Amino acid sequence: MAxxxxxxxxxxxxxxxxxxxxxxxxFGDFVAIDNLTQDIFAKEFFALLGPSGCGKTTMMRMLAGFETPTEGKILIGGQDMTGIAPNKRPVNMMFQSYALFPHLSVWENIAFGLKREGKPKDQIEARVSEMLRLTRLDRFAQRKPHQISGGQRQRVALARSLAKAPKLLLLDEPLGALDAKLRQDTQFELMDIQEKTGTTFVIVTHDQEEAMTVASRVAVMDEGRIIQVATPPVIYELPNSVYVADFIGDVNIIAGAATPANDGYDVDWAEGQPSLHVKTDKSFSKGQKCFLAMRPEKVAISADEPQDVANKVRGQIIDIAYLGNLSTYHVKLADGTMMKAQLANTRRLSRRSLTWEDRVWLSWTDTAPVLLEA
Structure with a gap:
């Protein structure tokens, strides 16, 4: 079967x-979550993404039962959670600090919740062994938390959270304490473990790359509201607002006014500059203010004027950010607008033709940008 x-x-x-x-x-006069309605499905890896203070942690704490909604209700498995204590919910929470017991071994840390529930000894041993295997910690079972690395401590906390087989695991900035390389490796481990256990994961993060890597769906939040919920490719390619476009990855945003023109719109954006053409399914009225949002990797950059392209503008390279595999060129257009174009560094340094202060052309197709309402 496919x-x-x-x-x-x-x-x-x-x-x-x-x-x-x-x-x-x-909280007093402050509205942390503002009339929010959202469904999350079994076996999802659901990411709540947004800047500090956007309400994502409050959402998670209400799911866990540490906070009570002022209005509305939260259901888990069809059951209203109002008045149900945190320890009576089919939920476990993994904290940013991991909160391991320093005097207990890795094995004892993982077994702790099962012992408190009074599970039979043989069941505890079987479950802890299974968790050690799943998180690849068998060799460290007898060590104390201070005798293992940060990444391993993170996996112990995960194993302990999963040992009780919760329907739902909440992860609050779980990789915040890890360095960049380890973070990346651990993201893939998390996805693997989530898939193997079939547990629903809800992760809170302000790291867009992390959310885009691990999640089945991402909810981008701002000021207590969810602005857009979608799969990572949709969030990236088809943001529904300037806020989402700007929050996820690098983006060029050009303000203008739309005029309907052959199967799309012409966007007037600067005095004395040719209008830009965009194809879109959205409707804009003549002269409606709009924003054209476009990812830098969709913008071509060249010394020579390109032919047969839908859109081209002239500018000067002001800055170059070298990122190893990519270079991002910051180009100033005639009206002072700054645009970014990205090129893969397939050639050696000495063979690259574009440099600071060069006059260049930027070009892109009419389907590369997204047209958004102002």
């Missing part, structure tokens, strides 16, 4: 595991 794409949110017959229904959370 693999079907995992997208339960597109199936009207699928029942969500988690339902936020018109949830508002206030």
């Amino acid at each position: 693999d079907t794409v995992f997208a339960p949110w597109e199936d009207p017959n699928e029942k969500p595991l988690i339902q936020f229904v018109n949830v508002t959370k206030r």
Whole structure:
């Protein structure tokens, strides 16, 4: 049988595991979560992404039962969680600090919750062994937390959280304490473990790369609201607002006014500059203010004027960011607008033709940008 794409949110017959229904959370006069409704499905790896103070941690704490909604309700598996204590919910939470017991071995840390539940000894041993295997910690079972690395401590915390087989695991900035390389490796480990266990993971992060790597869907948040929920490719390629376009990755944003023109729109953006043409399914009225958002990797840069392209503008290289595999060119256009174009560094340094202060052409297709309402 062919693999079907995992997208339960597109199936009207699928029942969500988690339902936020018109949830508002206030702390005094401050509205942390503003009338939020959102479904999360079983086996999802769901990321709450946004800047500090956007409400993502409050959402997670309400799921865990550490905070109570001011209005609205939260359901898990169809059951209203109002008044249900944190330890009575089918939920486990992994904290940023890992919160391991320093005097207990790795094995004892993982077994701790199972012992407290009074599980039989043979069941505990079997479950801990399974968790050690899953997180590749068998060799470290007898060590104390201070005798293992940060990445290994992170896996102990994960194994301990999963030992009780929760329906739902909440991860609060779980990789925040790891260095960049280890973070990357651990992201893939997390995805692997999530897939193997089939547990629903909800992760809170302000790191867009992390969210885009691990998640089945990403919810981009701002000021207590979810601005867009979609799969990582949709969030990146088809942001629904300037806020989302700007929050995820690098982007060029040009303000202008739209005029309908052959199967798309002409965008007037600067005095004395030719208009830019964009194809889109969205509707704009004549002269409506809009933003053209486009990723730097979709912009070609050349010394010679390109022919037969939908859009081209002239500018001067002001800055070059060298990122190893890529270089990002910061180009100043005639009206002072700054644009970024990205090129893969396939040639050796000495063979590259473009440098600072060069006059260049930027060009792109009419389907490269997204046209957004102002």
